[in-house]
Amino acid sequence: MLFKNLLAAILLTAASVLPAGAQDFIAGIPRNETLIVQGPPAQNAEWFNLWAPGGGASNDGLQQLTADTFWFINPDGTGDQAWTNALAADRPQYNADFTEMTVKLKDGIFWSDGVPFTADDVVYTVETQIAHPGMGWSAPFTVNVDRVEATDPHTVVFHLKAPNSRFHTLFTVRWNAAWIMPKHVFEKVADPLGFNNNPPVSLSAYVLQSYDKAGNWAIWKLRDDWQRTSIGMGLKEPPQVKYVVYRNAGNPDARVIEQLNHNLDVINDIAPEGMFTIARKAGDNMAAWFPGFPFAHPDPTLPSVLFNHQVKPFDNADVRWALALMIDIRSVAMGAYRGAANLAALSTPPTGIAVPDYYEPMQDWLQGFELNTGTRTIKPYDPTIAEQVAALVRPQWGESIPSDPAKLKTMFGFGWWKQDVQAATELLQKAGFTKQGNQWMMPDGKPFAIRLMVEGDNIPTLARAGTIIAQQWSMQGIKTTVDVAGPTNGQRLGAGDFEAAIYWSVETWGGHPDLSFFLDSYDSAYIAAPGKTQPPRNLQRWKSDKLDAIIAENRKIAFDSPKVIELGRDYLKLAVEEMPFIPLMAYNKFAPFDTTYWTGYPSAADPYAASGPFWSNLRYMIVALKQNPNAPKP
């Protein structure tokens, strides 16, 4: 009796409550004016001070939608269309020896509280941060800036401590950059480091509407005066997206479910299998970078097998090459990405402008590249890898896989090193290794074993790649165990506490051929002693005189100089010869869009803006989206 009553009560409650739960996904905001984007959970959600550490909603729309600075580079773009003048009216102007940079600012830009934006805000930004170590851009300003002045309300002149032809990149957004502070707000604050800036005034087209104190969501609203912003000025029509919701949509499974339920328009990252599920279930309501397989968007970062050059025997290029030749990249592509990988043999991501500037012109050189194994010379490059991978995925994807090799190269990459166990054997022997049974012994007689570090479930595809490479090496006689570092990954990489790792030490502008974005930090002067923390980028602690020469040369020339590409190619050739790390592929992200409410997302065919929710370039996508006329009516 009791059970029956209980059961009845439960069912009754369920019946009355469940439909209510399904209704009204966001209270009081029309769904068809709202773009819902996957954001990270904001710890310390009430913190809106973008210029001080403190967590908060920085990546939940704060910097993407309200902050602004001089210039933007579209990482997916090529040539001039990749460059956008935002607050600046023009490109940066340096003096001859690169000790002075002058920036002209656009007129008619206002903060969301109605205060005009002027050069004083810029000066204040730089000076305040220099005065407060610990603020986000304090350190680079302190290192570079001798003096900054506003020569008139729309002109700023930076006097630098030393020549620096790339100083403007501090204010150039690829992912983010030094954002301009609202002087009229911060000057009233005693401690800019302890100020939560809540609510934030906006310099861009959207402004904070409401946020979750628990950090699960933040909602941004189109400014009424959106035209008085750098992005709004350029628009011909008003943006159709009135509200942008950044929401923490939970684990990858939940993200897939939420998008299928039309509660999440933009996904940042899911596993390939989740992507395939959405493609299968959402049908026409789905858009992605590629409309069909491989779907994924290649980020301008380069997942690689990093070696710690300060740990023997990884200081030996022959060993590194041998390990590269033991890899069957097709299995890696299949295992990590189910084939949906954009493979990279060169040490720069095969995205954006790198394709016409580096990948296409260097194919001949790659095919002609000869490697001395100690007993013979081989030509390790295999330009047909894309076709081979295509053949592997065709059973599953069938007709959607084209047969045109040129198209396949944009999907799967230009080529990679052919697995060549014999050559690897010769290289190892050349390096003094011996093989006992199926076990390689190092020159000192110890068995050659590798701990391959991966971050883990934060970047599952790389963890997956790591397990396959480990298996391949193990099968060739080098016992490799995968070590999941989790949250300690970054620190261990920095401290050199690893032998080999799957991570990236190369990131580029994507939309600009200049490689200084990462290359400058490869200068051997910055290499830390073993055990000490290495500054970002040169995590493998690769030291090369030739490289130093390239870096020195690159510093001397201007950002837009055509010589940049030449030096870039020199670097790429050097990296092939020395194989300081084994580049694998672009960091492909599965980031499907739901087109039920919005259309016009960027794609490989129309890469007009970046689409990653955490990328500040996203704003150019948001203002370009169009309402789907077939959207369900509220």
Place this chain on the structure above:
Amino acid sequence: MHATLKPEASTSSADPVLRVDNLKAYYQMNYFGVSREVRAVDDITLTIRRNEIYGIAGESSSGKSSLIKTIAGAIRPPLRVVSGSVRFDFDGRTLDVYNDPEAMKAARWRHLSYVMQGSMNVLNPVRRVKHAFHDFAFRHMGLSPSAFRARVEAHLERIGLDPQVLESYPHQLSGGMRQRLAIGLATVCEPEFIIADEPTTALDVLVQQDVLALIKDVQMRLGSSIIFVTHDMTVHAAIADRIGIIYAGRLVEEGPSQAMFEQPQHPYTAHLIASLPRIGDTTRRVSLPGKPPNLADPPSGCRFHPRCPLAIAKCETESPPLVPRGEGRVACWRAGEVAAA
């Protein structure tokens, strides 16, 4: 001598209120292949009359406790009734304990109550005593709650307990008080029949005397029949009208207590009585040789024969029947010779 305290049994009426016929109740156990059958109650027939106190005596594990549990219908597996019947006669209605469970349940406490050994544990330790009275007796009394309470209090006063005990928890009371309370609980509905299982064991001498007096008092007032078990022959001497002696699951002798103490018919009874020490007498008492029989594998013939000083060849092979002798019954091939021995 007080008139009501005559040791002669059943003067008032001779009609039986309890009839136990050929009752067999065995422990049938099967633990992981070890099957055992313990014949705790082995073919026992007896009747108890109205207004009579019937004592059951025997050593531990003789089956006396099993017998009284079987009579009370308080058995749980592995103890099972194998054959025979237990019938009560209440208000002219015959109730078979094992055939009329519903009627039995209704009759409990109204007609038939039970005093258990170990009064320590029979009351719910986490509730006040008054709840026990309510749970056990309220529905039989047909009284309003306040009238019921008054009745219970009066009843407790009559048996010499402060009604305040109703507000107590069991563990706040001494052993003697608890035992008195148990008797109070068993008699509050004035039942015709009371089953008492070792009601005075483990009580101090002074308390024991008190409780025995109480039982006798209540019995006389209500005219109830009481069947009770104890191994202490002196307790039987003090209040039983008739005594049944159990040995190895069987009734070996039964008779009025006075007669039994004066002239035991069975050698075992004789021994039980003879071994009792008494103050003022330091002559050496002999104890019974041997050990109590194992009921899972009892001796052949008369079960007492291995320890019997009078045993003859016949005793080893043939089990003596329980036959009338004198004022009672006895099961012994040499029954006549005991007194002489």
Place this chain on the structure above:
Amino acid sequence: MDGFAKYLARRFLQFILVIFLGVSLAFLITHLSPVDPVEQSVSLMTNFGATDPRSVALLREALSELYGLQGSFFEQYLAFWGRVLHGDFGPSLSSFPTPVMSLIMGALPWTVGLLTLSVLISWCLGNLLGALAGYFRSNLLLKLSGAAVMALHPVPAYIVGLLLLLTFGFVWPVLPISGGAQMNLQPGFSLAFVGSVIVHGLLPALTLVLVGIGSWFISMRSLVSNIVTDDHVVYAELGGVSSGTIFSQYVARNALLPQLTGLALSLGNVFGGAVITEFLFNYPGVGRLLIQGIYSGDYSLVLGVTTMSIVAVAVAVFVIDLLYPLIDPRVRLG
């Protein structure tokens, strides 16, 4: 009363000692953590931009000073106790300079609401079913529900939650699968908000109830099957007391007493959050906060949550010890 006061004093001393030892141990372990909050912040601030190695070094230095991480281990330990005694866990390192306390206080209502209810429901349900199953051994319905509970018992919380998430979010999408309340709804005692909180809490709560019910069920059933053979139960049966009364007043009542200690412990544990469930359903509670803290090397935060949990459990045990005499008359009156 003298004896009681003495007992109280000793018990209180032990209570303090437990908290002291527990928190010290937690301090030790958190400070052995290899995750360096400065490095975490540095990598957060430098990961995506062009980075000049010289400025990174400068940043690291500045942050280290800002977070107050200088000083020996022992000095930090003393400073920690100094703050804790004032109910302050210092600033969070990953959410600098927001105080840890305000982060915890933000998450606590969610967790306490969710967990208290789930613990109570699973305790009541598990005990009720367990008691019924232990008393009415032959009832088929009870046997079946017992089997269901038993089969559910070993299934890890994550799986139960995942199954619920898939069932009610994917196959039959009727319940929200993420978050604590509807978006853009301002917290308050409005019908909409409370309703939304309840609806959002259904799946995590159901997960916790399903996961928690098993152990209560099993222990209650075994307690009851011991109690039914007790004399007072047998005696009540002989007294013709109705089986309903016997069940509730003689069996369940006695068996519940030991379960109360378990309930108190579970309620104390509420302050530690339900890590897996909150993680899975993205529930804005202490458990999720804790995971974030661990990931970001925010030992102030981790230590704050751990300390709260230790104190809560110790208090719960202490309180139940003090209350027990009021609950169990045997202890009260000896």
Place this chain on the structure above:
Amino acid sequence: MFSILRDLLRFNVEFLIGFLLTGTIFLFAAAHFFAPYPDTAIYLLPPDMPPSAEFWLGTTSRGQDVFWQISGAIWNTMTFGLTVMILSRIVALAVGMVSGYLGGKADEVLMTINDTLIALPNIPILLLVYFVMRDQMTWPLLALTAALLGWNYDARLIRSVTLSLRNREFTRHAVFAGMSVPQVLIRQHLPYVMPVVFFTAMNNLIWAIGLEVTLSVLGFSDVNRPTVGGMIYWANQHQAAVSGIWWWLVFPIVAVVLLFLGLFLLAISINEYIDPRSRLSRMGG
């Protein structure tokens, strides 16, 4: 020993079912030693194959045979769970019995430690210890850590049993028969404590397996060693739940549930067998 087993099998249905279940799963788990592929090998088989005649339980998205994966995973998880269980039982027994028997100062000290550990929240402590140990965190070490966190509540139960045994006459008798403390504890008290040990052992095992899964799900696991939690971890990494690869998740869980049910039935029937009350009635008397 063998005759006990035979008796239990012949005369106790629960034991029989439990034995069959546990035995089957054990054999199944032991079979991984004879698996056709190494249990860490990936992409040797076509991925995502549903259960079929060729792959009985299907294949994972990593190209592994679910059958052989579960086989190895159950073995490893069981080893972990049993290690935690046995270690923590030993500590619980030692602390509970010594504390209950000796009483006084020893009891106070042990119970303060015990209460401290009760108050420590398990998951954060384990995660932190995992962080501290990192690469050195092998599964035996993890098992040890878990065991150190998993004995305290049960030690209290054991202590209360010992406390009541301490005042039993046979304990005093044993002392006057010259038995030493270990002799009293092991010979006289242990049989009475064993049912508690067995009863708590099952809960502890469930807790340990749950812990393994929890840590794995949160990403704290040795990916080089297949376990039930590890399988769930990898299934998550491949979003098996939403991708319809249900066999990757369902079968390991079914195996765990069956294993647990088997062990539970074994535990309650063995408990009945070793329970002093049942032993006594079996011996007669």
Place this chain on the structure above:
Amino acid sequence: MSALLQLDHVGRSYPVGGFFARRQLQAVKDLSFTLNADRPEIFTIVGESGSGKTTTARMILGNEVPTSGVIRFLGQDVAAIRSRKDRLAFMAKVQPIFQNPFEAFNPLTTLDFYLYSTARRFLGLRTRAEIEAAADKALQHVGLSLVEVRGRYSHELSGGQLQRIAVARALIPSPKLIVADEPVSMVDASLRMSIVNLFRTLRDDLGVTIIYITHDLSTAYYISDRVIIMHKGDVIEAGDARAVLGNPSEDYSRALRNAVLPPDPVAARRIIEARLERRRAALTEAGT
């Protein structure tokens, strides 16, 4: 005369009562008596529950420490014996017999283990044969043999047999003193006398002094040499057993004496009848 055991103004109090109402209970008050080492006797302590007799036994055995006064065994303060070695030496001379033989033997331990353990620990015997011989010899004293006991469990034997085995075990180290706390109260009446008779034999044949603690006046009368009657911690009456029990002088002792039911229905009924009369009178009085 040398004293085997000397109790000198011994007292013992406990905190009692529940959680909220604790008080001190004086279980034993100022108890003094001396047992002579040269003349073995059966010294009986008679009392009801709560009289302090069991507490006295526990103090003599060293299981509890007096809160006042001293207990000396062969001149040594019993409470001061702390080390395991001293305890063993003490236990070799003073051995207990417990009330409930079924409780005194762990039902899951074979009976012979107790015998062997005693022989091994107190006699220092090592070989199996020696140990078994010692056990058998002790069992012979109580009319049993090792063959009957070996490998048996307590439930396989009767209470009387168990109690005799308990006595045999206590005899193994040839103790000077045996403290028997209610040794027959849980034994069937028919077997009771076999134990009681055994105590006589021990005293007469082995020269063991026995402290016999009981509430049963009839067996006390039957075997005791000297007796003390305790009530609520106080000694009410002490002296020669026959004299005290046969003709008690104190009110309490007399009441106790008169409550003993004789094995005779007529006399027993008269006692109950008298009690009943008093009850009725008391109730009538209360009623009026």
